[in-house]
């Protein structure tokens with residue numbers, strides 16, 4: 332069977348060489364006589380796999396030594412709670428920037444633990460832009476500043492890293508991580524669910540500056556405490572071993588490709604193909620402010636929404652799948668994560684052109 336171009340927002344495509352290697356190694360990993368799924372997480376083989384994965388991630392991100400990498404579970408959604416649980420450190424409030432659906436989820440969860448100051452919001456324009464840093468109203472007494480670097484549903488992406496002075500910067504990078512080079516030193520904490528650019532769902536990565544670890548108050552469940560996770564090398568309990576292994580293969584694929592600089596070049600080219608097309612037609616429309624458009628998730632609408640169903644049906648028949656927009660936004664959404672090849676974007680733009688000529 333031919334593989335499709337999957338434009339889904341997550342779980343998303345994985346690089347084909349990674350899937351092939353996993354298939355080859357499925358029954359017998361490197362002569363161990365076992366699948367990685369069957370290995371003890373404390374055994375020599377898996378410990379080597381996890382250590383290599385961490386080393387490769389550190390190399391890809393040129394990560395400074397004073398950051399811990401945690402392989403966790405529970406998705407980015409669990410981090411919405413773990414962030415305030417771990418970082419408040421006796422303070423009573425945190426600053427949040429509200430740029431859409433995922434920001435709102437993070438804010439709602441944080442409110443269970445502290446006072447939330449909305450430092451900036453783009454709700455006034457249906458979350459179609461990133462509020463300029465000059466407009467933010469930060470509280471110097473806040474425990475941290477949280478923002479969502481790429482809004483997966485709204486298709487709004489920060490093309491810059493905010494300066495928050497002495498207050499630690501925290502970001503939900505689920506749908507942006509590894510799509511471009513990153514200056515980790517600007518952050519106190521970066522977290523991401525794996526199922527967009529890292530690997531299979533079930534793994535969540537947190538990158539935490541060491542000085543922020545160990546601030547949890549009494550009554551903290553062990554599994555949610557960054558310090559306990561860090562002290563135990565993310566093996567306080569059984570980690571999601573197979574997901575860590577696949578993530579490791581993805582990191583090696585990125586290294587072979589030439590690293591995150593090369594990945595960014597490709598992602599820029601992919602995004603340009605689609606946006607250039609959207610900008611020269613009246614038939615389709617992109618709602619997002621040009622300078623804040625996401626390279627990863629492109630929501631767009633058809634001028635005539637009555638054609639949505641037909642568009643999706645015909646796209647699907649060509650192997651261009653999961654283009655339906657999120658229910659909260661409607662229309663279409665094309666997610667062009669790292670593993671989606673540029674040929675997929677070309678095929679999409681070609682189809683969109685044909686559809687326009689037929690129905691425009």
Ligand SMILES: *Cc1c(COP(=O)(O)O)cnc(C)c1O
Pocket residue numbers: 341405406407408409433479481482483503504505506524525527
């Ligand atoms: C997908 C996504 C989430 C939710 O991740 P889960 O792993 O399902 O908890 C949170 N934030 C962003 C930006 C996302 O893209």
